[in-house]
Amino acid sequence: MHSIIDVFSFTLNSSNRLSNKKQIGCYKTMIHSQLPLIDLHRHLDGNIRPQTIWSLAQKHDIVLPETNFEDFIPHVQVQGSESDLLAFLSKLDWGVTVLKTLDDCKRISYENVEDAYNAGIHYAELRFSPYYMAMNNNLDVADVVAAVIDGVKDACNTYDVQINLIGILSRTFGVEKCQAELDALLAHKDHLIAVDLAGDEYNFPGEMFVSHFKQVQKAQLNVTVHAGEAAGAESIWQAINQLHAQRIGHGVACRTDEKLMDYMLQHDIAIESCLTSNFQTGTIKDLSQHPIKQFLAKGLLVCLNTDDPGVQGIELKNEYNIARNTLGFNDKEIMQLQENSLKACFLSASEKLALRNKIRNIV
Numbered sequence: 063m064h065s066i067i068d069v070f071s072f073t074l075n076s077s078n079r080l081s082n083k084k085q086i087g088c089y090k091t092m093i094h095s096q097l098p099l100i101d102l103h104r105h106l107d108g109n110i111r112p113q114t115i116w117s118l119a120q121k122h123d124i125v126l127p128e129t130n131f132e133d134f135i136p137h138v139q140v141q142g143s144e145s146d147l148l149a150f151l152s153k154l155d156w157g158v159t160v161l162k163t164l165d166d167c168k169r170i171s172y173e174n175v176e177d178a179y180n181a182g183i184h185y186a187e188l189r190f191s192p193y194y195m196a197m198n199n200n201l202d203v204a205d206v207v208a209a210v211i212d213g214v215k216d217a218c219n220t221y222d223v224q225i226n227l228i229g230i231l232s233r234t235f236g237v238e239k240c241q242a243e244l245d246a247l248l249a250h251k252d253h254l255i256a257v258d259l260a261g262d263e264y265n266f267p268g269e270m271f272v273s274h275f276k277q278v279q280k281a282q283l284n285v286t287v288h289a290g291e292a293a294g295a296e297s298i299w300q301a302i303n304q305l306h307a308q309r310i311g312h313g314v315a316c317r318t319d320e321k322l323m324d325y326m327l328q329h330d331i332a333i334e335s336c337l338t339s340n341f342q343t344g345t346i347k348d349l350s351q352h353p354i355k356q357f358l359a360k361g362l363l364v365c366l367n368t369d370d371p372g373v374q375g376i377e378l379k380n381e382y383n384i385a386r387n388t389l390g391f392n393d394k395e396i397m398q399l400q401e402n403s404l405k406a407c408f409l410s411a412s413e414k415l416a417l418r419n420k421i422r423n424i425v
């Protein structure tokens with residue numbers, strides 16, 4: 063007979079470092095093995111392996127700031143807590159700088175699926191910004207979307223993991239660039255499950271992108287929006303009311319607004335929490351005080367995710383470990399987080415049931 067609780071342990075090595083020193087080393091974590099392990103907030107272009115960045119740079123004669131791989135890691139992986147969101151996001155830049163060809167885009171997409179599979183994930187919604195991936199080497203943005211779709215499809219034929227793709231509009235590059243990015247995404251809309259708005263929330267508020275999300279709605283794609291991470295609760299209200307967000311990425315600022323939490327509870331609007339990311343971007347100073355506790359106690363549809371695992375040096379099970387050991391979540395609460403991921407994901411009702419049954423049958 064199988065145990066309901068799956069106990070496992072692993073060791074972090076130097077290239078897979080976790081910022082919170084208390085968690086470095088060998089430790090144990092627990093998830094419910096009869097429920098799927100799901101990552102709904104996972105950036106494909108924030109999860110480019112440092113080794114791959116190194117090898118693509120060599121292949122394309124791109125000069126990196128270090129001549130030794132170990133010394134290069136801090137340029138692409140957060141080593142502690144960064145000063146703010148923008149400092150954190152700068153760690154992603156080398157990963158896309160080395161994407162010289164569409165084959166490179168395909169390769170990193172394939173590796174993303176491989177990484178999700180190796181991390182024990184059963185279902186993931188991988189998000190990517192095609193303009194961010196294309197811009198350094200003047201690749202065609204729609205071709206980048208096609209390359210990502212290809213790489214993911216190939217890998218899904220090899221690895222037993224279910225993947226859907228979310229297209230990102232990178233607000234940091236402004237309204238026009240986001241329109242071009244949206245056009246490229248909509249050209250491949252049948253291969254996407256949703257559209258997201260990410261980047262510099264503070265300087266590029268959601269109000270600037272209302273017309274973009276009208277088009278997303280018209281295309282009948284789902285909507286998730288990064289909000290309440292670098293800006294306040296008003297940014298979350300705006301994402302819900304004007305951009306029609308069904309899920310909110312991070313949503314840390316919800317904690318300051320009871321009415322907003324009540325509204326999200328009534329309307330089943332999910333919060334995609336990313337614990338380590340919030341610490342590393344300086345959004346949360348002390349992980350033990352993360353509002354996910356408050357959200358879960360209130361019955362909100364909050365789930366646990368990675369964000370940029372390659373840049374953060376973490377995987378999803380680390381986050382469950384933090385939930386249990388740093389936030390003190392018990393078995394029931396861990397189970398609720400896993401149930402919430404299944405409920406909040408953009409699969410259809412029948413696909414959710416099939417995924418649940420598949421995990422029950424294989425454990």
Ligand SMILES: [Zn+2]
Pocket residue numbers: 103105260288311369
């Ligand atoms: Zn994110």
